[in-house]
Amino acid sequence: MKQIIVVAGATGDLGQRIVNALLDKGAEVRIIVRSNAAREKIRKFEKLGITVFNINTWSIAEISPACSGASCVVSALAGLRDVVIDAQKILVDAAVAAGTPRFIPSDYSLDFTPFSDGENRNLDWRREFHRYLEDSPIAVTSIFNGAFADMLTGQMPLVLFKQNLVLHWGDADHKMCFTTKDDTAAFTAYAALDPTAPRYLRIGGDLISARELRLVVNQVSGKKYRLLRAGGLGLLSTLIKIARTMSPGEKEIYPAFQGMQYMRNMMDKRAILNTLDNNRYPMGRWTTAKDVLTAHLSK
Numbered sequence: 001m002k003q004i005i006v007v008a009g010a011t012g013d014l015g016q017r018i019v020n021a022l023l024d025k026g027a028e029v030r031i032i033v034r035s036n037a038a039r040e041k042i043r044k045f046e047k048l049g050i051t052v053f054n055i056n057t058w059s060i061a062e063i064s065p066a067c068s069g070a071s072c073v074v075s076a077l078a079g080l081r082d083v084v085i086d087a088q089k090i091l092v093d094a095a096v097a098a099g100t101p102r103f104i105p106s107d108y109s110l111d112f113t114p115f116s117d118g119e120n121r122n123l124d125w126r127r128e129f130h131r132y133l134e135d136s137p138i139a140v141t142s143i144f145n146g147a148f149a150d151m152l153t154g155q156m157p158l159v160l161f162k163q164n165l166v167l168h169w170g171d172a173d174h175k176m177c178f179t180t181k182d183d184t185a186a187f188t189a190y191a192a193l194d195p196t197a198p199r200y201l202r203i204g205g206d207l208i209s210a211r212e213l214r215l216v217v218n219q220v221s222g223k224k225y226r227l228l229r230a231g232g233l234g235l236l237s238t239l240i241k242i243a244r245t246m247s248p249g250e251k252e253i254y255p256a257f258q259g260m261q262y263m264r265n266m267m268d269k270r271a272i273l274n275t276l277d278n279n280r281y282p283m284g285r286w287t288t289a290k291d292v293l294t295a296h297l298s299k
Helices: 013-024 039-047 060-067 081-097 121-134 149-153 181-192 210-221 233-246 256-266 289-297
Strands: 004-008 028-034 051-055 072-075 102-104 142-144 165-169 176-179 200-202 206-208 226-231
Touching (some): 060 081, 081 121, 121 256, 206 289
Antiparallel strands (some): 176 206
């Protein structure tokens, strides 16, 4: 019989990719959506044979029937504290109430376990939710993928295409971890279907430094990019404090200071992944930074 996997946050970008990856692997997929979710997206899911559970109050009583008989609940929820902590607490409690054995939280980030509270607002929330998970009677698997490699095309201020620059803070030879959304989704689908998946899984489509990134973009663009060291990590930390004071954005999911905090973490030695779980599942060839930049510059 097909394993039943429940996905919350399926209407989001990563959530949709996870659903597609699960279908590709033969899973029976159920999705949990708010009653005000876009009908067009819901119809697309229904055409794929996916069972859609429309939730009005986001309560344990409403959500647990969707989890009944499932082997894993996968969260791809994204938002502020009320989502990352409060909504996910209800989701995991509903999974426990339904007897679902496994849960994958919405982490999909760099490995934040070595970091301390106060360094990154969004990761602080995830760490707080983890403390709740540790007291929950359900097997949990967190997936750490570094940063999404898709963001190298402009969303993350590393490769500055107009200026022909590769920007970095601190050590230009520090290795950063990047994984595409599609690779992250495919790996998540494998983990959801794996009853022996451990507490933590760490993956990296590419481990690359700013200096190496410059060589790659030179090659694929045919132009000469320069390295620009904006300063040390101490300076970046100071700028983060100033940015958060001048433009708090506390009700924004990704305010300016949040991206700066993530950049600070990415370039910290504590973010280095010494061991990867890339070979745990038959993923095939992982997408590299070169692949992403080649596709972007060929458009």
